[in-house]
Amino acid sequence: MTPSASGDKQNQPRGRVRLSDVARRAGVGTSVASRVLNADPTVSVRLETRERILEAARSLSYTPNAFARGLKTARTMTLGLVLSNLAYAVNAEIIRGAVRQAAREGYVVLVADAEEFEEAGDAYNRLLLERRVDGLLIASATRGRAIDGLPSQPLPFVLVNRREEALGVSVSLDDAAGTTLAVEHLVALRHNLIAHVGGPPDADTARRRLAGFKHGMTAAGIPASPACIVQAPFSERGGYDAGKRLLAASPRPTAIVAASLASAIGVIAASRSLGLRVPDDVSVVGFHDAPVAAYLNPPLTTVRMPLGEMAEVAVDALAQLIEGISVSNIVISTPPELVERDSTAPLL
Amino acid sequence: MTPSASGDKQNQPRGRVRLSDVARRAGVGTSVASRVLNADPTVSVRLETRERILEAARSLSYTPNAFARGLKTARTMTLGLVLSNLAYAVNAEIIRGAVRQAAREGYVVLVADAEEFEEAGDAYNRLLLERRVDGLLIASATRGRAIDGLPSQPLPFVLVNRREEALGVSVSLDDAAGTTLAVEHLVALRHNLIAHVGGPPDADTARRRLAGFKHGMTAAGIPASPACIVQAPFSERGGYDAGKRLLAASPRPTAIVAASLASAIGVIAASRSLGLRVPDDVSVVGFHDAPVAAYLNPPLTTVRMPLGEMAEVAVDALAQLIEGISVSNIVISTPPELVERDSTAPLL
């Protein structure tokens, strides 16, 4: 029977077994128990004793109290990951990459939605700033109070998919290369009236994608007039509105490079609402890939970026920072990849 | 200058200011400091003293150490939310509902992907079972080791969007009413060859949606032959494969009720690949709604379920459990809503 009659109804509030319980059961002191349970290499106990301790822990279902341990070690072995919008399929790749690499380094990751992070204010400050995480990975494209206040907090953090040297260490993608690749694809298809549905101007990723677009156009000798560039939120709705605007112009663009997956979906919807067929009347290229892209009508041609790799590298950088090692900004150089599907076709 | 020369380079490892620092700076003992900082109603200090303490905390940017506090109070004021697939847009509504209600009750929520939860095994056990959260909200449709092991853990939890009385307290939707509504919509449109792309048989939500489908069919006097029901994963791919199978049959169904949003997208893609037009040749109804549904080609008719409300109710239930109050299973009775878009049309 466990101490203090732990009851057994429905969902029992909390566990009671402490290190001292397993030590007692195994007939040793708490120090040895702690050491063998943590596989401390400096401890040397008889195999038999070790077995007894392990067995005691097992039979009592002992799990150490993270608070007590964290209080003592001042390390939580958990990393916080703040994302812009948990619902966007594209973020799944970042989450997976981060979790994978974190696990390799012994960390666990906590995911938070940036909006909650900002809105819930107090609650999230409590969570993330009270040393419950050893560091933060910020993958939010938009800024806000809580995030801007980070540099003044004594908490290591790295910006993921952002490049804001002033704010802190950042790990980013070569976004420009991505949109340039999209333009090149379209140019190879003989398009010469190419428009861009960019992201919000305050997102640095959007600025780089725009720059890459312009660069691609210039390189192809096509003028990128301001009229063929519109900035919009990274959402279906944003792409829809921008697409309508662009497609109503004359001359009408024959191809559009969208700055996100969601806005590409919006652009296709806009084309349809205008009675235009994709790719017959307009070719559309999206940015980033996710399973849904292949099942759209038409299946979407996109630029696939090394999102997972970026997340892994960011975890490494953060781990370094936590160890007190200083790290510098990183741009992932793995080249973007064009995933050709049916939303792009040669200009007739 | 802060004690122990806290340095000031790049991202400073960790904060140093403790309660005793603010107490000293304010010229009081730590007990009063703790009490006024926590707005303890039983403390009575001069307004002036209170101000001094608050000011000291502010100027030192004091944030309490969550571990020390958690160790003392045995409460973390955080709830874990385990989801099947963070990338599915539909989950965003659950996350938002949970975060909103949790904030009202003073909790913060930690989101974890069920796959990570299962795979990362050790890491997540560490995270979630070491009393770092006061309770768990499990919104994963599929089971696994970690989740099946939960009932034996001394950690309160509630199942969200599931109904498995044997496992623990669950809060679920009236899924059957949802698919029945979809069938009724189709029947009103004069369809009489209606098929169902169900979810995986091991998901209880899928079983209920299937039951609701059959119920709707029976009520309309239409036989629901086994041939018009296929079970598939809740994914685009799952819907695609199932849709192809169903649409190749003869007689060919004139309408399909999909058990998820992703599988509805797959069904539309399958129709297209077979040269069938939606809704002219086949009507398609999805289950659950998300922004992307409105921008699909064609915009998808779906059944919108009270996901947010379910999450809120689940948070309440969990909070009760944590307080030691026993709670029973809940089925959200708010009726599902049919969101008519263009993927369904009357049978000619």
Added chain:
DNA sequence: CTGAAAGCGCTTACAG
């Protein structure tokens, strides 16, 4: 090889 003891930073009766 093993145990007693200090201390991580809080909160909270308890005593002035």
Added chain:
DNA sequence: CTGAAAGCGCTTACAG
């Protein structure tokens, strides 16, 4: 009205 002190459950030098 305010402070000294115990104790939450660990880990880790340190001493045997």
